[in-house]
Amino acid sequence: MGVLSSTVAFVVVAFLIWAPSMVAFAGNLYQDVDITWGEGRGKILNNGHLLTLSLDMASGSGFQSKNQYLYGKFDMQIKLVPGNSAGTVTAYYLRSEGTYWDEIDFEFLGNLSGDPYIVHTNVYTKGMGGREKQFYLWFDPTADFHTYSFLWNPAHVVLYVDGRPIRELKNMEGEGVPYPKKQAMIYSSIWNADDWATRGGLVKTDWTQAPFTASFRNFRVNGCVWSNGVSSCKSSNSSDKPWLSEQLDSTNQKMLKWVQKNYMIYDYCTDIKRFPQACLIAFDTQTKVVFLTIEKKATYKDMSALKISVYVTSAAAGYNLLLLFKHSTWSRINFKGSYLCMAWICFFLDQIAVYMTFAANTATLAASMLAITGSEAFQWLKVCDKFTRFCIQIGVAVLCGYAASILMALISTISAYKVFRMYSPKWFLRLKST
């Protein structure tokens, strides 16, 4: 009996020791983060289940994750500063070290009681930011905890609020756009930014309301821990890491569009004044329903119509040179029997040349129309507002192209004439007897 009860006691004690470490998986903040600044204004409470950061006139406060990560899914539940939080910024972000750091931000810009917070998002690569998008939320973020997440994998970065994607940044390194791919830590902080945060700095922090306190809990990471230059994901089986290849399915795409349509209030892409060329880096492939189920897919690569038109035009020019050569030399030689065959070949080649130049030109025209009008749906800017000279050149090129294809069409009537004059005027495609 004594042995049994002591075994039971052992099991119970073992369970009690073990149980908290299970909970820790769902985020024991003592294990996962360090409070790094704020002299006591940041606190871990409730056995590591709650963390608060405060700001007063003297200082803000902040914490950072103990681990570095290279890719992962990071969730944090945050309850923002209630009441009059104007002038304050609460931030939750991923950031790598060094001068050319990468960073992905959630910044929550406070407001007067009852006025909406703004979620300010930004992306830095190689130390360069300026890619802000701002959103209102569809709930009061001070009333309760809500989950704010980063999904960061080699294909894209997605920011989520309560599981709804609000912003996606695709890896477009192939197009020459830098992508965040340095190991990073999670940071969070609260500070005073009343020079810009609320209504562009018009509303200042009301220090009689201090301290301003935001709360954090349930920090959950599914990620590749980076330590001593080695990723924890290298060695282990990657089939149990769905987030490494997670994509936005069609439901998520719809949600993303819904948020961007209804709650996005600022987009650097459409801020032509500030970033004349901004969205050259936001180009994207998107499909648009043109008619019933017919979809039109557009890519920035559509612009390569310009390149193709150069090739086609050069080919046509080369062909014309050949013809010139042929007329100046071969016409003096009498080909007799093969003349008919030659005439037919010339006829067909001419036709092809005319159609090809016409088609290439039309594709060029379509592409340059995009440059002139932009495309709201694709967030493409009116390139011509900025690059006037470029657009005038394109315009002239397209005009010349059309003039050339009309000329070629006229000239091709000569080869047509050469072919058909050999046939009888009375009988369809029957050779003249003479």
Ligand SMILES: *[C@@H]1O[C@H](CO)[C@@H](O)[C@H](O)[C@H]1NC(C)=O
């Ligand atoms: C604060 O409220 C004002 C008025 O509703 C609004 O224009 C502004 O976008 C809100 N948020 C911030 C951070 O300024």
Ligand SMILES: *[C@@H]1O[C@H](CO)[C@@H](O)[C@H](O)[C@H]1NC(C)=O
């Ligand atoms: C990875 O795990 C899956 C199931 O968890 C298993 O089927 C597969 O064989 C594993 N692969 C490797 C390389 O261990």
